[in-house]
Amino acid sequence: MIVGTAGHIDHGKTTLVKALTGVDTDRLPEEKRRGISIALGYAFMDAGAGANEGGRIGFVDVPGHERLVHTMLSGATGIDHALLLVAADDGVMPQTREHLALLMLLGIARGTIALTKCDRVEAALRAQRREEVRALVAGTPLADAPVFEVAATTGEGVRELREHLIAEAKALPPRGVGGRGFRLAVDRVFSLAGVGTVCTGTAHAGEVAIGDELLLLPPAPGQSPRRGRVRSLHAQNEPAERARAGQRVAIGLAGLEKDEVERGQWLAAPEIAQWTDRIDARLRWSAEESRALRSGLPVHVHVGAEAVTGSVAVLGRFGTAQAAGPHPCPLPQAGEGVSLVAGAEAERSGGTSLAVAAEALQPGEEGLVQLVLHRPVGAWAGDRVVLRDAAATRALAGGVVLDPQAPARYRRTPQRLAELVALTADAPATRLAGLLAQAPMGVDLARFAAGQGVAIDARAALLAAADASTVVPGASTVVPGADGPEWALGATQTALWEGVALARLARYHEDQAEELGPDLARWRRLAAPRMAEPLWHALVRRMAAGGQVAISGSSAHLPAHGVQLSALDERLAQKVMPRLLAAGFEGAWARDLAKDAHEPEALVRTTLARLSQRGELFQVVKDLYYAPAAVQELARIARASAVGGDVTAGTFRDRSGLGRKRAIQVLEFFDKLGVLRRVGDAHRLRTDSRLFIDDHEGGGAILGHAAETA
Structure with missing residues (x-):
């Protein structure tokens, strides 16, 4: 257990810690000279068998001087138990109140109160100070905390306080470390x-x-x-x-x-590992403030052991469900897998509170904010944050990090507020379940897990736990990766986007009846242009596996729709395919195929076009055709030619043995397919294309899967 001392300057924090542990936490010469703690001091005390964290209690002796509150906040990070000190001769002082407020803003709910220097006052004054202390902590989590009367110099009350802290350490629930990154x-x-x-x-x-x-x-x-x-x-x-x-x-x-x-x-x-300069947080604005919190307020933000200047953007407050207004897209309502109600607010209001957009928070009000920092800091979901005013003279608010990688755009939309409310849940798996129920474009699981501090080897279990809590387990769309799942689309959103995609495909067939169907890149632009490509590809594979769509070469189509070959086309295909297969990396021109087959060029062109529409061969440039096996092998060579993710014409030419002109034509064709992406003079490898180049499932042509990334 980690105990943090708090209280006004010269109220005996360091002396009491020394009496409890035998360690003098004032180590600096200036601290000795001035008689106050300037830097953080640490001491430890054996708690005996049964106590958590190896049977030892750690004490963080924080400074009490008002100009050193930043140091106090640094030391208070990670405290399990607060030891609030009030000197019997002085009573409650300004920094006593400020330290108590800071402890509350940091969410420290367990604590003990020590009335120090009791050897200096009479019994009547002791009783008066006890009443003052009780009035001070009334209405706070320390309202029922025991008060110990001690005199560190004489030893009065020290043994009783020590035994109490040992009992608290033994009762402290152990912290789970499984599945979390250090x-x-x-x-x-x-x-x-x-x-x-x-x-x-x-x-x-x-x-x-x-x-x-x-x-x-x-x-x-x-x-x-x-x-x-x-x-x-x-x-x-x-x-x-x-x-x-x-x-x-x-x-x-x-x-x-x-x-x-x-x-x-x-x-x-x-x-x-991550760092950020934008943090979305749940925040409570101090009831002691006379003015509302409005967007643009300059503040000092304390998170972890760091303090950085920044500003606040108020996103929303917790109001009633009726005030939330209609949702911009079909999403599950409360009770369908995860409640939209925000934790403690739900308990106080009977389960009707939702986050609604707002420009200000009134004193004592709780809401959602974005902290825009002037330089990056490390932060993870669940970390406590404290805001102090621009002059760093008083505490303004306290809260908890919800999303440490907050977006700069669309941050106050009803959709985003619903996602943030889902992130107020207690556990990462519950947060993920709520997010999957809200996010219409799915969840980047790698980003989410890093922000939650979840270790790589626990990410699959995280998704499984989240999925198990949904209405229809197993109905989500998941993108697998080498280090665990990379993307997920909730069950409701999966059904929604399948319907949208199939409707767009049917409309395409109506408008372009002579074509087999759009390539998958075009289909994505028609149906879900904002969806991440890996997630779109996984959704397509899901629909194909379910028989809802068919993938023929580079085209997607409804199973009932297809380009039919006539008897003439079948005869011509049998005549030209051997020549096309023999052409290898050079490909074959339509006129040469017609000449070798001794057939009219116009008829051969028509047959080649139909075969291309069916995905049985590929037209790299006008009238130049390749067999799928040759294009597949060239795609693998292109991928192997990448240096730093980029493929140059010269490197590809040397590895493939093609001439420079033909190498450029093939690379540009791969740009169109989506295996590569043109960036300046180079062709950048699409990191997700390998999924489809190497995918042999379903009996479809391999380059049909490559074309999914176009």
Whole structure:
């Protein structure tokens, strides 16, 4: 358990921690001289068998001076239990109130109150101070917290307080680390001889072991994150092979210099690495403020151990369902897999609260905001945030991160607000289920999982848990990937988009009856132009597997619709196909095929066009035809020719043995198919095309699958 001390300057925080642990947390000469804590101090106390986190309680002794509240917030990150101190001779002071407010804004609900310096006052004044303390914490989560009367210098009450904290540590539920990527908010960094760079902080999630690699986040502007290897570990001030969430951890790092690390940065597992300058959060505006919170307000944002300036954009407030208005697209309503109601607000209002667009939050009101930061920070869903005013003199609001990769556009639409309400759920799987029920264009699972801090090996289980909670498990559309599922489209949205896509295809057949059907890229532009390509391809495969559509070569069509070959076409096809197959990478011109077959050129052209429509051969340029096997092999050569993701005509020419002109023609054809994408003088490899080039399922032509990316 991590205990954070809080209270007014010179109310005995450091002295009491020393009496409890035997450790003096004032270590700096200036702290000794001035008699106050300036930097964060740490101490540890054995809690005995049965306590969590290795049987030790960690104390974070935070400064009490008003100008050092930022340091206090840095230390308060990750605190499990608050120890609020009030001196019996002074009573409740301004910083006592501010520290209590900050603890509440940080969501710290467990705590104990210590009435210190009791040896300096009479019993009557002690009783008066107890009443003052009770009045102070009334209406807060610490309203029922026990009050201990102590005198650290004489030892009065110290044993009882120690035993109480040990009991609290044993009762604290253990933090789960399974399925979460490790991350630690750095609040101190220094060098030790023989060890090198050491970073300390509270581990927020996951588990780390000696030998693991961690990334330093956020990186310097324009640079990739620096990487360090864990050389040594101390957890709860003891040497360890592994450290886990909820512990105070010191990490000795190889590969990082002290000057490269700053307080406020994060050390995180590579699989959850991210940084952001836009955060969507659920926020409560302080009831002590006299004015409403309006968009554009400049603030100091505290998240993790970092503080950064920025501004607030108010997105919505929690109101009634009737106020939400009609939804812009068909989406499931509350009760269909996930409630649209926002947690605590639902309990208070009987389950009718929804997020509705708003420009302001009134004092004491709770809503959704976007924090636009002046520089990137590390942040993950569930992290607490505190806002202070532009002068950093008072706390304004507190909340929790919902989406650490917030969009700059469409951030206040009813659709986006519904998604954010879904993200207010307690667990990542529940959030994902809610998001799948809301997001009409599906969910980028890799991005979502990183933002939630979910480890790669737990992402498939995350999706399975979310899917199991839906109305129709297994009805979602999923894009698989090497590191787990990459995209998902909810069951309701899958059915919706299947209907839209089939309707667009039927209309195409009506308008272009002479054609077999559109290629898949064109079909996507007609039906779902904003849908991510991998998700569209998965949806098409789902429809094809269900017999709703047929894929013939590069074209999609309804099963009942197709280009029929006449007896003449069948006869001519049998005559030209051997010559076409023998042509290999050079292809064959229509006039040459007609000449070799001793048939009229016009008839051969007509047959070749029909065969192309059926996907049985490909026209690379006008009148130049290739067999599918040759195009498939050229596509593989193009993919193997990529350097840094780009394919140049020269490299492709050398690898394929084609002349320069023909190599350029083939690359431009691949641009049209979607295997490549033209960028300047290069042809960029489409990262999703391999799925379809290598897909042999369903008996369709391989290049038909390649054409899906056109």
